[in-house]
Amino acid sequence: MRAETQNIVDEIRQAITLLRRHFDWDQAVKRLEYLNSRAEDSSLWNDPIEAQKLMRERQELEDGIAAVKGLTQALEDNIGLIELGEEEGDDGIIAEAEAALRSMQGEAKARQVETLLSGEADANDTYLEIHAGAGGTESQDWASMLLRMYTRWAERRRFKVEVLEVHDGEEAGIKSATVLIKGHNAYGWLKTESGVHRLVRISPYDSNARRHTSFASVWVYPVIDDSIEINVSESDVRIDTYRSSGSGGQHVNTTDSAVRITHLATGIAVACQAERSQHKNRAKAWEMLRSRLYEEELKKREAVANATEASKSDIGWGHQIRSYVLQPYQLVKDLRTGVESTSPSSVLDGDLDEFMEASLSHRIEGGAGEAVADLD
Numbered sequence: 001m002r003a004e005t006q007n008i009v010d011e012i013r014q015a016i017t018l019l020r021r022h023f024d025w026d027q028a029v030k031r032l033e034y035l036n037s038r039a040e041d042s043s044l045w046n047d048p049i050e051a052q053k054l055m056r057e058r059q060e061l062e063d064g065i066a067a068v069k070g071l072t073q074a075l076e077d078n079i080g081l082i083e084l085g086e087e088e089g090d091d092g093i094i095a096e097a098e099a100a101l102r103s104m105q106g107e108a109k110a111r112q113v114e115t116l117l118s119g120e121a122d123a124n125d126t127y128l129e130i131h132a133g134a135g136g137t138e139s140q141d142w143a144s145m146l147l148r149m150y151t152r153w154a155e156r157r158r159f160k161v162e163v164l165e166v167h168d169g170e171e172a173g174i175k176s177a178t179v180l181i182k183g184h185n186a187y188g189w190l191k192t193e194s195g196v197h198r199l200v201r202i203s204p205y206d207s208n209a210r211r212h213t214s215f216a217s218v219w220v221y222p223v224i225d226d227s228i229e230i231n232v233s234e235s236d237v238r239i240d241t242y243r244s245s246g247s248g249g250q251h252v253n254t255t256d257s258a259v260r261i262t263h264l265a266t267g268i269a270v271a272c273q274a275e276r277s278q279h280k281n282r283a284k285a286w287e288m289l290r291s292r293l294y295e296e297e298l299k300k301r302e303a304v305a306n307a308t309e310a311s312k313s314d315i316g317w318g319h320q321i322r323s324y325v326l327q328p329y330q331l332v333k334d335l336r337t338g339v340e341s342t343s344p345s346s347v348l349d350g351d352l353d354e355f356m357e358a359s360l361s362h363r364i365e366g367g368a369g370e371a372v373a374d375l376d
Helices: 003-023 025-039 042-046 048-088 091-114 137-156 186-193 278-302 306-311 344-348 353-363 367-375
Strands: 126-132 160-168 174-182 195-202 211-222 237-242 258-263 269-272 320-325 331-334
Touching (some): 003 048, 025 048, 042 048, 126 137, 126 186, 126 278, 137 160, 137 174, 137 195, 137 211, 137 344, 174 269, 186 353, 211 278, 258 278, 331 344
Antiparallel strands (some): 126 174, 195 211
């Protein structure tokens, strides 16, 4: 076997070993057997919420175990094909098996990254807020570029994006926006994107073509399901109504149907103007507020307050997570992990997975994070 192919085989074997360790293999197999037996019990659905939770766990375990078994079997099959091809001098068989191993290498890495998404709310849908920093039109245009970037990223993953609230800029761009991104592990993937994003470019709004630096903040928090209780009373909040803003035409409401709810103790504020009904916007805003408060609790429990602390400060120098330079050179750099891309256009078009994988690895201490770092 060629040295390059042997390296790929070793890497896949290492990934399988780490995946088995992550699952706690023997316990996972026993747990799946138990869940399968529970799924056949007709009394399970007497408690629908508990039943749904159990079925989700069963599906995740089933998928994970099947993936590891599939990788293991495919690895051995292709090693056998290479050995057979070498014995018979059949370069075609060897080439086919090597191509299959290279494909498996990518799948093994992707599976390994998925193990990082095992937090309490990682599998949930997520809210994503974007706020322009100081700087007027330039920063507002940057905020709209970020909104497009995350929308394109979500579309690549076939996630659904719903715009809940947008405040347009006076000349161009947006002052703020809130979107709901629906898809498996949406929060897990996006949670490390919270923080300040910095853009350096020649401003298209500057007649002297000078270079400008702009800032915008991103905040990500999970949608919570009905099984999670976050109790907030109306006396704990201030509720404001206002007229929706938007791109104009028939979609802009002429009544005060938009709703903003501010949690007095923490200062957390959420807003929704997606619906034409104030009642529906109020209900959605309450969901968003409970999600924000839940996310605050998650942050405390996970002891990763860096994004939280950054968001409490002014949007400006010193609290950035990523820098996007378009002039005088082209570079996107994550300031936490050191990951770089010399193709800002691709990143701004939604090519974010490399940055997200690295920041997930960086954020999670222990074997899973180190394992992904080793593969890069």
